[in-house]
Amino acid sequence: MTVQFNLNGRRIALDVDPDRRAVDILREELGLTGTKEGCGAGECGACTILVDGVNRLSCLMLAAQLSGREITTIEGLSREGGTHPLPEAFVKHGAVQCGFCTPGMILGAAALLQENPAPTRDEIRRGISGNLCRCTGYQKIVDAVAEAARAIQEGEPSS
Amino acid sequence: MTTRPPKIGRDFLRPDAPAKAAGVEKYAVDHYGENLLWAGVRRAGVPHGLIRRVDAAAARSLPGVRAVLTGGDVPGTNRQGIVHKDQPVLCDAKVRYAGDPVALVLAADRETLRRALALIEVDIAPLPGVFTIDDALNHDAPRLHEDHPGGNALLQATIEAGDGAKALAECDVVVTETFTVPIQAHAFLETENGIARREEDGRIVIIVSTQAPFRDRWEVSHALGLPMDGIRVIAPYLGGGFGGKDGATVQCLLALAAMHADGRWVKMWWDREESFQAGYKRHAARLHYHLGAKADGTLHALHCRVYYDTGAYAHLGGEVMALGMEHAGGPYRIPHTRIEGWCLYTNNPVAGAMRGFGVMQVSFAFESMMDILAARLRLDPLEIRRKNALRVGDRNSAGVLMTSSTGIGACLDAIADHPLWKDRAVWKAAAGPNKRRGVGLAAVFNAMGYGRGLPDTAVAKLEITPTGRFVVYSGVADMGQGNATAFVQIAGAALNQEEGMIDLVQPDTDRTLPSGSAAASRTTYTYGNALIRACQDMRRRILGRASMLLLVDRLEDLGLLPGRVRHPATGREIPLAMLAATLTTPERFCVYQYLMPVVPDPPATGKAFKIGFPHLLFSYGCHLALVEADELTGETTVRDYLAVTEAGRILNPQTSVQQVQGAIAQGIGYALHEDLQVEGGIVQTDDLGKYIIPTALDLPDIRAVFAQAYEETGPFGMKGLGEVASNGPLPAIANALADAGAARIFRSPLTPERVLASLQQGPGM
Known part of the structure; x- marks a missing residue:
């Protein structure tokens, strides 16, 4: 079809x-x-x-x-040559190791931030709990999502 | 990307991260190829038996099936194995575990492959199975490998130091306990896979998710009877490895498939269930300990017997147990030891390398024993560890003289000074209703490198391109641990060049040079040492050419700056792009082989170990777990976690913290949940719904700090730290639960059922 x-x-x-x-x-x-x-x-x-x-x-x-x-x-995720704060924050905060979970993790986080633009760390942990990562222990991922949330709130890319 | 040359000791963002985060990095599994064939194997499904018949007629006649191959179709020895060649590529007579491959199918698409595999009729006459350590120790048990002289003992070995076990009689107190640990699965997210093709010139090219591309080439050559130079192995970034891709998984099968694919690409990609059933695992083990001390807590004698279930084939089993035995006494001074080990064949999945490589098992035992001993002697658990901690000049429990950075004392001191330790009584008292809190310590160590008898070497290759850029040809895979990042950082610092001027080639047996496996916490140490010296050669070569072009008499009067060479006295400069264009091809490359130092005077013990004993260098760690247990459910939650690591100088704090946090995450999974259950040789926990690895909700924030140190032989003073932190969580959490008033638990994982029972039983030793 x-x-x-x-x-x-x-x-x-x-x-x-x-x-x-x-x-x-x-x-x-x-x-x-x-x-x-x-x-x-x-x-x-x-x-x-x-x-x-x-x-x-x-x-x-x-x-x-x-x-x-x-x-x-x-x-x-990053369209028309622009950048999305999530991948940038993942790089900056060392949230990427083997990187195999990263695309799914970033999209899961994007959906979370769509629904809850200012999540607490616990809410981030709950929001990404359906995405398994075997490398990082998640802490730097939580750091990255928290920073991306701030960047989106402030309407500017993370730096 | 930074615009200045990287600095050693500062955070250096991973150059691989942007492409991975954008989804454009090509892992092995992201390679397909035109007109692709899919390959898969039919597995035995029974743990032990003799093959009567493999009938592939129906499968062969299925439209879209290209070939069905069985054991008789394998050229060469049809045997693979890193130390002992005992594992068939395709079983020809006997199967020894349920995951053993008996037929290989090539098909036009995945659905046809699935149907063809199901159509193969396999008739196996079952043999009695060997499923437990006790089964394997029984002399009447069926033998897995009839030609193995040790029966079902792949390896039996002894390490003895001082007066051995008889010194227990001289102790004021001896504690005796037995510990049991389960199988752990690596559970990397990218399962075992690769793609292969026979080129027009007859060479086989394999792109594979592997930790050891150069060894793979040798394995394929041996098993299939192909010339080494007829095989090219390419190792892109891995989607996780942790030891489970250190050894042949799909390699020989893919090469065999490619020999029957008429030049088409062939792809093999194990699904999650197949990875659980057929992939390598961490050894289950049973550990019997007798630890003796003087009344003041001075350790005096250790006698232990350790049993490792190595599964159906040798793989790295003997070496894993050897490393466990070498660490069986912990990072302590114990003058008299006798450490006996049995590494046993069973009809369970094949056990091999996994982060911690035999050491995680014994860490549970010796660190539990230290707390049990402290309680018996009414000593503080931190003080008894400080009292016995190894220092330079001591001999460790394997009798090896510590001559280099030995920082366990500094790790213990850092814990002693930390508020989490000092204020632990307040934290414990604040437990809510129906909660119990405890605080537990673990002091751990982990050797680095292959050890004596297996030269730990890397060959760095560095190029300056005709346009003045640099290329580092890495011969050692990056499974996510970040050694590629370290190589760019090291080259940038050593050559004083910006990150953007340095490209990195991932391992490729045609382009990069043999540098060993991504294993043993060795990658940055060994390759980094080679790379620094290659950079020094390159620097001299560049300055040498600049001296000719700038008419400067002495090299020391020239400076290598980002993108150029400068003569400070006159201010004259030459861009690297201009200089490089004058170099001939051989001048543009620098190659340096580094060989890791070994223990110069090994103790006269451990003679059964062919390779890998003893080790010269160790990294150290002390962990503190703050744990809360629910009195009603037994559920255990790690509330806070502190890890102090001594691994020489920290080159890149960010990637070092990554390693420590990740290792602890796997260690907490191992402590609380992970238990690969095998019944009658069949893996029961064969998906991620049954085999539970930690989610973001299961882990605390982990405080990772480092004790200052400098390893004289290390590149810029570093030692490897990929593994050491994995050894701490299980004993630290077990000790915390005992501190919370639960009866000591001797069998892991520390499941709610076990914790609840031990809470109800109440405090013991």
Whole structure:
């Protein structure tokens, strides 16, 4: 079937098997390998994408469920040459080690900040608790999300 | 990105982080290739048995199936293994664990692959299994490897120092206990995977998530009978490793698949369940300890027997246990020791390297024993550790003379001075209703490098390009620990160049030079030492050419500045871009091999260890866990955590804190939750819903600080710190629970059930 959706601000139409997983379409058909797969069962969060601004697990979604949606992957988080405060804050605060959880973590955090622009550290921890990281112990991730929240509140990129 | 040359000792942001955070870094798993074939293996599914028949006819006839290969199709020895070649690429006669591969399938797509694997009929005549340490010790047990002279003991070894175990008789007090620890899984987020192709000239290229690309080439060559120079291994950044990708996972299978793919790329990517079933694990162990001291708390004698369940194949099992034995006495002066070890084959998953490499197991035992001893002698747990802490000039419990930076005392002093320790009584008293609070210590250490008998070496390669940029060719993989960052920082500092002028090539057996595995807390130490000397050669070469171009008589009259060479006396300069253009190709490269020093006069013990004993250099740590247990549920929460680490000079505080926090996170998981359950050789906890690793809600903020030190042999004075902090959490938390009034727990993890029972039982020793 033909599936049409908006991907990172661009309208696309794909002829795909409707029961192929969204993560495979993104990675294999569209070459957007920033979306990672860590478990294939909705337990690790590495495949997180934004669907109409809400974080969803692309390993649990089928192609047909993309239809008509606004999809944002990590590649589309910073649009039109601009930068997003989250990736910048992750770099600055040392929140990236192996980096395999990072795209999903950043998108999960983006959805959190959309919903709660000024989260406490505990709220950040709860907000990202569906995204597993095996390297960092999360502390620097929490630091980064807290700073990105401040930067967004102040309406300027983090420095 | 900084615009000035990096400084040693200051935060240096990871150059790999922007691409990773933008989702554009290509891990091995992000490589696909046109006209891709998918490869997968059919696994035995039974833990021990003789293969009667593998019938692949139905699978072969499935449209889209390119090939089905079995043991008989493997050229070469069909055996892999780092120390002992005992592990088949594809089993030909016998299977020894449920994850053993019996057939390899190449298919046009993943769905066809899945169906073909299911269509293969495998008939295995089951053999009785060996599933526990006691099973393996039973002389009547079935033998996993009939040709292994030690029966089911892969390795039996003894370390003895001083008068050995008989000195226990001279002690005023002896405490005796047994500890049990479970299997831990690495649970890296990028599961084992790679992609391979046979090129037109017949060479096999493998892009793989690996910690040891150069050893992989040797493994593939040996197992498949291919010439070493016919194999190229490329190791992009890894999505985690922690030891689990130190050794062949997909490598030989992929190379074999590529030999049957007619030049097409072949991809193999284990799913999470397959990673749990077939990937390497941390050893489960049982540890029997007798620790004796004088009445004043002076340690006098240690006798212990340790048993490590190494699973079905040797892999690095013997070396893991050897390192555990070398650390069995803790970072203490114990004049008389006898440490006996049995590393045992079982029909469980293959155990191998994992961060802490055998040391996490014994750390639980010796640090629990120190608190038990302190309680028996009514001594302060910090003071008994300070009293016995190793210093330069002492011999450790393996009999090795400490000649270099030995900072456990400084770590203990830092804890003693910290408010979390000083004010612990106030914190404990503030426990809410139905809560108990306790504070626990752990003093730990971890060797660095391979140890004697296996030269720990790296070959740095550094280029100045014709446009005056620099390229560091790293031969040692970056699984996330940040050694690539350290190499850019070191090169920038040593050459006085901005970060933006330095490119880094990740390991590639065609382009970079053999530098060992990403393991043993060695990567920055060994490669960094080589790189500094390569930079010194490069600096001399650049200044030498500048002396010709600027007509300056003496090199010391010239300065290497960012992007240029300057003659300060006259103010004349030459840009590196102009200078580099005058260099011929051989002049543009500097190569330096560094060889790590070893213990010069090893003690006459541990003779059963072929390689890796003893070690010269150690990093140290002292951890303090503030723990709260719920009296109603037994749930244990780590409320605060302090780790003091001595690892020589800290080159990059930010990445050093990353290592310590990450190691403690894994250590807290190991302490409280992680327990890979295997029943009858079958992994039960085979997904991340059943095998629980810590989430952001399960961990406290961790205070990571460093004791000032300088290791004379280290690059800019550093030692490795990737592993040492993983050893602290389990004993520190166990000691905190005992301090909270729970009965001592001897079996980990410290689950709510065990903690609840021990709270109800009440204080013991």
